Amino acid sequence: MAFTKCFRYFFSTLLATLLLFSCYEIAVATTTIKVAVVMPDGSAWTNSLRNMASEIEKQTAGEIKFKIYAGGVSGDEVDVIRKMQVNRIHAAGFSGVGLGILLPKIRILEAPLLYKNYEEIDLVKEKLYNEFSEDFAKRGYVLLGFVEAGFVYFFSKKNMSGHDGLKNIRMWVWKSDAVAKTTLETFGIKTYPLHLADVNTGLETGMIDSFYSPPLAAIVFQWFSKIQYFLDYPMVNSTGALLIKKSIFDKLSKENQQIFKKTAKKYCRELIRLARKDNEKALVVLKKEGIIFESPPKKQIASFEEDAGKIYEKSIPQLYSRELFNRVQDILKTHRNTK
Numbered sequence: 353m354a355f356t357k358c359f360r361y362f363f364s365t366l367l368a369t370l371l372l373f374s375c376y377e378i379a380v381a382t383t384t385i386k387v388a389v390v391m392p393d394g395s396a397w398t399n400s401l402r403n404m405a406s407e408i409e410k411q412t413a414g415e416i417k418f419k420i421y422a423g424g425v426s427g428d429e430v431d432v433i434r435k436m437q438v439n440r441i442h443a444a445g446f447s448g449v450g451l452g453i454l455l456p457k458i459r460i461l462e463a464p465l466l467y468k469n470y471e472e473i474d475l476v477k478e479k480l481y482n483e484f485s486e487d488f489a490k491r492g493y494v495l496l497g498f499v500e501a502g503f504v505y506f507f508s509k510k511n512m513s514g515h516d517g518l519k520n521i522r523m524w525v526w527k528s529d530a531v532a533k534t535t536l537e538t539f540g541i542k543t544y545p546l547h548l549a550d551v552n553t554g555l556e557t558g559m560i561d562s563f564y565s566p567p568l569a570a571i572v573f574q575w576f577s578k579i580q581y582f583l584d585y586p587m588v589n590s591t592g593a594l595l596i597k598k599s600i601f602d603k604l605s606k607e608n609q610q611i612f613k614k615t616a617k618k619y620c621r622e623l624i625r626l627a628r629k630d631n632e633k634a635l636v637v638l639k640k641e642g643i644i645f646e647s648p649p650k651k652q653i654a655s656f657e658e659d660a661g662k663i664y665e666k667s668i669p670q671l672y673s674r675e676l677f678n679r680v681q682d683i684l685k686t687h688r689n690t691k
Contacts, residue, residue, distance in 0.1 A: 389445040458591070494596050496612070498592070518541050
């Protein structure tokens, strides 16, 4: 009888121990990646991100899972970077603002009037991808892929065409984005720093009467409903990227790292395709909504080009080196000469 009780006790203890270790192994094998984006749920950004997460979870048999914080619930990009530094957020989709805080030289991709079309921006990103990837790695981040919001335009409640058209407007500038502030002020625009979430309120109260944005973002955030004019001249391509903390990524198995990278890059490319397509549709929507499309006269365009040159000089070497700027210009020059 005593032997039976002893056996039962031993068996129960063994079973409990096995279950405990089994649960421990499951917990170790599963990594939950917390991802933040400022774009709202239902946007192309978040839809692509959720599709990517679903595919990675499936391909890794649940060893990688995701928790997505959309719509800026984790704060502005500066807030997200702080949270990544203390492991409250592990990965994020960034615009040039966040990317530039981590790696200033990447804002060469947002140099105003430097790129004439998508083909040119794609070419430069391809040529510099490995360099940027290595630089991010040195700072503790893995570059999973480039994305973009599209070419940026000026929107306003006031007419903006003509030589002095930009001097009479009050334009929002993303708080903490010194690069955008310098760019806009070099164009002669008065700027008012606000967080992304406060732009609507600024337009409603009259604190600002203008903003800069790709057409799609202007519709997604509903800013377009508070302006009347659209300056039909692309100023800069708004770049972006998906990053993950290297310390988190390095904990994944080599196989899962490859799955993650391959899948993320696929969805980043798809997101670029969708963003470009949706921006074209957004232009049609803006016209249907009665927004007045203005074309800047040649004299104003010449002024823009002169100001862009000043911005390049101001950006060297604070953002990017002259060597990098010259290298990008050589890439573009070679490409244009072959057309």
